[in-house]
Amino acid sequence: MNRSRTLTWIVVSLSILALMLAACAPQAETVGEAEPAAEEAAAAPTEAPAEESEDMSMEPIKIGALAPLSAPGAVVGGEAMREAMLIAAEELNNRGGIMGRPVELIIVDTEGLPERGTAVVERLINQDGVVGIGGGYHSSVGVAAKEVARDNGVPIVFAETWNDTITSVQYDEIFRIAPLSSEVSAVDVKFIQWLRDENGMKLEKVVILTENTDYGIPAAENTTALLDGAGIASVTFSVDIGTQDFAGIIERVKAESPDMIVTLATGEASYNFTQQAADAGIGPQNVPTMCNQVSLVSDAFWTNVPDGNHCFVRRIGLPQQLYNDVAQALVAEYSARTGKDDIESYAMASYDSIMLIAQAIEDSGSTDPSDIIDALENINHMGALGPITFPINRSNTPDQAGVDPKWWHQFPDPAITIVQYQVEGQDATETTVVYPEIYQTGAPIIVGQE
Amino acid sequence: MENAAIFGWALLWILFWGALGGVVTPRIYARKDLEISQASFGGAVIGAALGPLSLVPLWIATPKITSRLIGIAIAIVVGIFIVAFALADPDNLCVANGGFVISQLANGIVIGVIYGLMALGLTLIFSILGVVSFAHGEFYMIGGMVTYFMTAEWIPGVSPIVAILASCVVTFAIGYVFERIFLRPMGSGEIERPTEYAILVTFGLAFFLQYFTQALTSAVPVKAQRFFPFPSLELPGDSGAFLRMTPGNVTIFDAISVPNPRFTAAVLALLMLAALLWFLYRTWVGKALRAVSQDRQAAAVTGINPDSMNTLAFSMGAMLAGLSGASLVQVFSWLPQVGIPAAARSFVIIVLGGMGSLPGAFLGGLIVGLVEAAGTGCIPDATRAAAYIPAYGMVILTLVLLLKPTGLFGREL
Numbered sequence: 001m002n003r004s005r006t007l008t009w010i011v012v013s014l015s016i017l018a019l020m021l022a023a024c025a026p027q028a029e030t031v032g033e034a035e036p037a038a039e040e041a042a043a044a045p046t047e048a049p050a051e052e053s054e055d056m057s058m059e060p061i062k063i064g065a066l067a068p069l070s071a072p073g074a075v076v077g078g079e080a081m082r083e084a085m086l087i088a089a090e091e092l093n094n095r096g097g098i099m100g101r102p103v104e105l106i107i108v109d110t111e112g113l114p115e116r117g118t119a120v121v122e123r124l125i126n127q128d129g130v131v132g133i134g135g136g137y138h139s140s141v142g143v144a145a146k147e148v149a150r151d152n153g154v155p156i157v158f159a160e161t162w163n164d165t166i167t168s169v170q171y172d173e174i175f176r177i178a179p180l181s182s183e184v185s186a187v188d189v190k191f192i193q194w195l196r197d198e199n200g201m202k203l204e205k206v207v208i209l210t211e212n213t214d215y216g217i218p219a220a221e222n223t224t225a226l227l228d229g230a231g232i233a234s235v236t237f238s239v240d241i242g243t244q245d246f247a248g249i250i251e252r253v254k255a256e257s258p259d260m261i262v263t264l265a266t267g268e269a270s271y272n273f274t275q276q277a278a279d280a281g282i283g284p285q286n287v288p289t290m291c292n293q294v295s296l297v298s299d300a301f302w303t304n305v306p307d308g309n310h311c312f313v314r315r316i317g318l319p320q321q322l323y324n325d326v327a328q329a330l331v332a333e334y335s336a337r338t339g340k341d342d343i344e345s346y347a348m349a350s351y352d353s354i355m356l357i358a359q360a361i362e363d364s365g366s367t368d369p370s371d372i373i374d375a376l377e378n379i380n381h382m383g384a385l386g387p388i389t390f391p392i393n394r395s396n397t398p399d400q401a402g403v404d405p406k407w408w409h410q411f412p413d414p415a416i417t418i419v420q421y422q423v424e425g426q427d428a429t430e431t432t433v434v435y436p437e438i439y440q441t442g443a444p445i446i447v448g449q450e
Numbered sequence: 451m452e453n454a455a456i457f458g459w460a461l462l463w464i465l466f467w468g469a470l471g472g473v474v475t476p477r478i479y480a481r482k483d484l485e486i487s488q489a490s491f492g493g494a495v496i497g498a499a500l501g502p503l504s505l506v507p508l509w510i511a512t513p514k515i516t517s518r519l520i521g522i523a524i525a526i527v528v529g530i531f532i533v534a535f536a537l538a539d540p541d542n543l544c545v546a547n548g549g550f551v552i553s554q555l556a557n558g559i560v561i562g563v564i565y566g567l568m569a570l571g572l573t574l575i576f577s578i579l580g581v582v583s584f585a586h587g588e589f590y591m592i593g594g595m596v597t598y599f600m601t602a603e604w605i606p607g608v609s610p611i612v613a614i615l616a617s618c619v620v621t622f623a624i625g626y627v628f629e630r631i632f633l634r635p636m637g638s639g640e641i642e643r644p645t646e647y648a649i650l651v652t653f654g655l656a657f658f659l660q661y662f663t664q665a666l667t668s669a670v671p672v673k674a675q676r677f678f679p680f681p682s683l684e685l686p687g688d689s690g691a692f693l694r695m696t697p698g699n700v701t702i703f704d705a706i707s708v709p710n711p712r713f714t715a716a717v718l719a720l721l722m723l724a725a726l727l728w729f730l731y732r733t734w735v736g737k738a739l740r741a742v743s744q745d746r747q748a749a750a751v752t753g754i755n756p757d758s759m760n761t762l763a764f765s766m767g768a769m770l771a772g773l774s775g776a777s778l779v780q781v782f783s784w785l786p787q788v789g790i791p792a793a794a795r796s797f798v799i800i801v802l803g804g805m806g807s808l809p810g811a812f813l814g815g816l817i818v819g820l821v822e823a824a825g826t827g828c829i830p831d832a833t834r835a836a837a838y839i840p841a842y843g844m845v846i847l848t849l850v851l852l853l854k855p856t857g858l859f860g861r862e863l
Contacts (some may be wrong), residue, residue, distance in 0.1 A: 071787035250828025268671035279709035
């Protein structure tokens with residue numbers, strides 16, 4: 001009798017809790033599950049032409065989408081990507097869908113963890129039946145997910161996974177519109193050299209803070225090698241993804257007396273490190289610091305790193321003044337939804353990744369993944385990032401083209417600029433572009449130089 | 451490491467004689483019909499300290515192995531370890547830079563105090579209810595959330611003290627309600643398998659709190675501003691500044707530096723600890739709580755209601771976790787998953803200190819804080835030093851459990 005009363009209590013309480021959660025669903029980033037509310041919104045043909053309304057009642061074409069929506073992943077990045085991909089799906093449906101069929105976007109949470117990424121991609125393909133997958137933020141997720149895509153023959157267009165091996169393994173199914181990690185490192189080091197050679201900055205030693213992931217370790221190795229080639233010494237400290245406490249490492253960084261600090265850690269770890277370094281007197285206002293690109297989410301950056309002024313931040317994609325029509329329309333919609341003045345590069349790339357898959361389906365006239373892969377290889381898509389192609393492919397292999405295998409199915413032209421926060425509380429859209437000089441809107445402020 | 455062989459041989463010496471002492475000593479004491487509860491642990495540390503020079507006299511004289519003897523042996527082992535490390539790597543910052551060492555120690559103590567406070571709540575719950583609360587990290591998270599949202603969103607400009615008190619009230623209330631509804635039936639024998647039930651129900655609470663909070667607030671990281679920024683000042687000394695303060699940092703002798711958020715968090719933790727000790731040792735209710743933790747039936751005979759003590763202990767444990775989260779929300783970025791590593795660390799600490807032991811939890815917190823600081827600062831390979839942070843506490847825990855399965859201050863079962 002007593003036990004049954006307890007059970008009743010538990011059941012009643014759980015029911016109340018479940019109802020409360022359900023009531024919050026529209027605000028929630030459903031973890032590890034497709035978002036019913038979001039999917040419905042994405043799939044609903046709001047203003048489809050009358051003649052297409054019949055076709056739009058057909059079975060939807062399912063497209064998968066990867067984003068880190070909970071820790072230890074870079075949630076700030078994941079939420080921005082999610083919003084941009086929802087815009088893409090909505091736009092497709094407003095146009096009448098793909099081949100007259102509605103688009104259903106299924107967004108899954110990778111948590112920034114490879115094992116989670118493998119599981120959700122497996123689920124997207126074998127349970128949900130998606131014909132292609134876009135998005136993706138963390139390289140370690142990309143490295144793991146590409147194997148599932150290959151095993152199942154379903155294409156993935158990665159939006160923000162930089163690890164070179166993702167494309168260098170030359171899988172037919174894997175495409176990427178994010179930059180290569182080694183190319184980003186090259187830009188970083190060219191910028192550092194430029195600070196030294198053209199701006200008279202003392203630059204003898206750089207400290208690199210990286211994360212123990214498939215992005216962080218190779219990126220740090222590339223950067224170290226390139227710095228070495230430029231005659232600049234470097235020391236690398238690596239931490240686990242999601243690390244909170246940097247006190248011990250910061251004391252070691254201080255003891256190295258670096259002329260510059262480069263942060264390759266992502267997500268809230270990058271915020272924690274930068275602010276804790278600032279508290280210890282070696283923050284961006286004391287030592288020139290390259291912060292991680294999540295710092296471009298201005299609201300979150302200033303909330304978490306109030307002493308982050310003068311951070312240099314790498315920005316992928318063209319400066320706002322060079323946005324094409326697609327990018328401008330996307331920014332307008334994105335701003336209306338999020339209240340932000342600009343769109344993050346990874347959000348822009350995520351939008352393009354969904355649109356690329358959609359165009360590939362249209363071009364091939366088929367939802368067969370192998371046909372979509374053929375179409376992607378030959379695609380010429382005007383995206384928010386600019387005209388996107390994959391010139392190194394099965395008909396023009398890296399060997400034939402005489403290029404490194406990393407360029408396989410790789411968008412060759414993502415622009416990379418370095419911007420700097422020069423006013424406390426500044427919005428990311430108002431940051432000064434300091435490098436390269438062709439896009440420069442102002443001179444860099446170099447702190448801590450005697 | 452220049453002379454790795456020296457360090458390697460020293461470690462081998464410690465491990466070999468420690469293992470021999472740990473295995474042989476209890477047998478010798480048992481053969482002589484002596485008390486063996488400390489024989490394994492004591493034999494291991496005494497052997498590790500001086501090898502045959504200490505083991506042979508120990509085995510012949512078989513003195514009573516006191517805490518003092520063990521303490522001296524541990525100090526010698528630590529000394530050998532440090533000397534071997536210094537000889538092996540003379541250029542290491544932990545050897546060559548005194549200011550660095552003191553800064554690391556200060557950081558270790560500061561974070562250790564906060565770990566200790568967090569673990570105190572968990573061990574308080576275990577000592578009274580016999581339940582390991584898997585929702586402890588979520589109470590930590592709720593404490594941080596209430597403090598952040600009160601100071602930054604709901605009532606901007608409100609004193610952080612008010613926000614911290616509010617977080618204490620909220621976590622206490624959640625703990626109270628949860629205990630009354632879900633854990634009270636355990637005490638009255640209504641649950642057939644209470645251990646499994648407690649694990650499941652606290653796990654359920656953890657998931658609920660985490661995802662419900664995420665639904666309410668999103669998972670974007672936030673951080674509270676410094677609670678009490680230092681004034682900017684500089685007191686000159688004979689050579690350089692004796693004391694230099696900026697809003698975010700205090701530096702003494704241009705060498706020892708402690709960031710403001712950690713300093714204020716540690717002070718808050720110490721104040722709360724003092725209040726807790728006063729409550730437990732100087733008030734009737736506190737004494738009643740301790741009585742229940744020692745002998746539930748005997749306490750009931752004296753008129754103490756064990757069920758009420760259960761509720762109070764769980765609520766206070768939740769509040770202590772909430773207080774830790776509240777004081778650290780100015781140090782670490784907050785998000786709904788922020789309690790997971792904190793809870794994992796608390797489990798390590800309470801097992802290390804001895805399940806249910808309040809002094810053990812606090813000392814365990816300090817040990818973990820110091821070991822993490824030492825490991826991060828002294829491991830020569832910069833690419834690995836911080837990556838091993840979660841492992842440092844586990845290494846110490848494993849060693850202690852090997853030698854003393856009940857933990858440092860745990861009761862024999």
